[in-house]
Amino acid sequence: MRTDEPRRGADHNVMREVNRSLVLALVKEGGPVSRASIARSTTLAKPTVSAIVDELIAEGLVREIGPGSTAVSGGRPPILLEFNARSLLVVGVHIGARRTTIAIGDATGEEVARRELPTPKDQTPAVVLAQVAAEAKDAIAGAGLPGAKIAAVGAVLPGLTDFHTGICLLAPNLGWRDVPVRDLLAAALDDAPVYVHNAGQAAAVAENLEGAGERVGDLALLYTGTGLSAGVLSDGRVFHGVGGTAGEIGHNAVPGNTEPCNCGKVGCLETVASGPAIVRAARRAGLDGYDARDVTAAARAGDPVARQVIAEVGEHLGLAASWLINAYNPALVVVGGGLAAIGELLMAPLRAAAAKHALAPALRGVEIRASKLGADAEVRGAVLLALQHSETYYRVVFRA
Numbered sequence: 079m080r081t082d083e084p085r086r087g088a089d090h091n092v093m094r095e096v097n098r099s100l101v102l103a104l105v106k107e108g109g110p111v112s113r114a115s116i117a118r119s120t121t122l123a124k125p126t127v128s129a130i131v132d133e134l135i136a137e138g139l140v141r142e143i144g145p146g147s148t149a150v151s152g153g154r155p156p157i158l159l160e161f162n163a164r165s166l167l168v169v170g171v172h173i174g175a176r177r178t179t180i181a182i183g184d185a186t187g188e189e190v191a192r193r194e195l196p197t198p199k200d201q202t203p204a205v206v207l208a209q210v211a212a213e214a215k216d217a218i219a220g221a222g223l224p225g226a227k228i229a230a231v232g233a234v235l236p237g238l239t240d241f242h243t244g245i246c247l248l249a250p251n252l253g254w255r256d257v258p259v260r261d262l263l264a265a266a267l268d269d270a271p272v273y274v275h276n277a278g279q280a281a282a283v284a285e286n287l288e289g290a291g292e293r294v295g296d297l298a299l300l301y302t303g304t305g306l307s308a309g310v311l312s313d314g315r316v317f318h319g320v321g322g323t324a325g326e327i328g329h330n331a332v333p334g335n336t337e338p339c340n341c342g343k344v345g346c347l348e349t350v351a352s353g354p355a356i357v358r359a360a361r362r363a364g365l366d367g368y369d370a371r372d373v374t375a376a377a378r379a380g381d382p383v384a385r386q387v388i389a390e391v392g393e394h395l396g397l398a399a400s401w402l403i404n405a406y407n408p409a410l411v412v413v414g415g416g417l418a419a420i421g422e423l424l425m426a427p428l429r430a431a432a433a434k435h436a437l438a439p440a441l442r443g444v445e446i447r448a449s450k451l452g453a454d455a456e457v458r459g460a461v462l463l464a465l466q467h468s469e470t471y472y473r474v475v476f477r478a
């Protein structure tokens with residue numbers, strides 16, 4: 079019936095998209111493969127496979143690499159296909175309080191170029207983002223991927239971000255509030271899709287895929303540095319929440335704590351579990367004029383006062399870890415951000431406090447590890463998030 083046609087048309091388009099992504103995934107993950115073996119594994123008709131492959135070849139995503147060694151039938155060996163990783167590129171941008179890093183990756187996420195610059199000071203967000211975009215374009219031009227187009231951009235910021243709108247809600251270290259990062263970067267980068275995340279989310283994805291996470295899908299990363307936040311992954315994907323602020327545990331109040339916080343409230347966890355918290359605790363303990371690095375160095379040299387200061391902050395971070403463990407029941411908690419580099423002097427009291435505060439059933443089987451990627455986690459996360467978002471993602475559910 080004619081009235082059915084629009085709906086059938088829509089279904090047809092969806093099927094086409096699904097088939098296309100199936101074929102592309104097979105070439106990408108299982109290549110080199112022949113058209114016939116794609117047809118066998120997908121149970122798609124050979125002409126359907128051929129039409130899709132022709133389209134992918136025309137777009138440069140797939141290329142023919144010549145005949146295979148033998149044919150099963152004893153006939154002519156089939157032409158093999160492989161994914162062309164250099165046909166697309168992704169841009170990862172991490173704007174830190176002091177330094178900005180831009181990494182260009184190919185369609186597998188392998189880095190082909192990187193730029194680092196001091197984060198421009200005393201400039202409007204629009205000027206900073208325009209400089210970042212210009213630097214990214216320059217890096218792309220020098221990366222030697224002629225014809226490759228930007229599949230996606232991952233932009234990572236030190237503060238509150240709303241993934242859904244692409245707005246940086248608040249980044250006190252940059253002095254940014256309600257900055258439309260997605261729209262500004264997209265306008266400067268050929269209207270490529272831009273995905274905005276905070277540093278904790280990016281570090282969680284990077285550690286999961288390339289660092290301490292070892293690809294466990296349910297992972298929580300405690301991001302500690304100037305402030306404290308968390309990136310939570312569910313089945314390998316960032317858990318955002320409706321306004322994009324899921325994981326901002328640094329501003330949960332600690333009973334009895336009266337320290338004023340940058341957010342305007344009093345007694346927030348990050349005032350006792352962060353880099354500045356180490357400096358304040360050191361000052362209270364008589365270590366005047368010490369920054370967090372000085373305290374760490376003194377603790378490593380065996381200074382009992384400095385060790386106690388680090389242990390105290392570690393205990394507060396352990397309390398934060400217990401919140402994550404109780405709330406999300408992850409398989410793994412990774413401690414990332416600047417403070418992770420302190421190592422066991424921080425991690426041992428952190429683990430002990432987490433074990434003390436978390437519910438026993440929630441804690442069962444949970445591991446707590448320090449970051450492996452260190453200062454590289456944020457920009458790698460930016461690249462990997464761009465890649466994740468650029469890949470069409472279908473979940474096929476079979477019902478009996």
Ligand SMILES: [Zn+2]
Binds near residue numbers: 339341342346
């Ligand atoms: Zn606060």
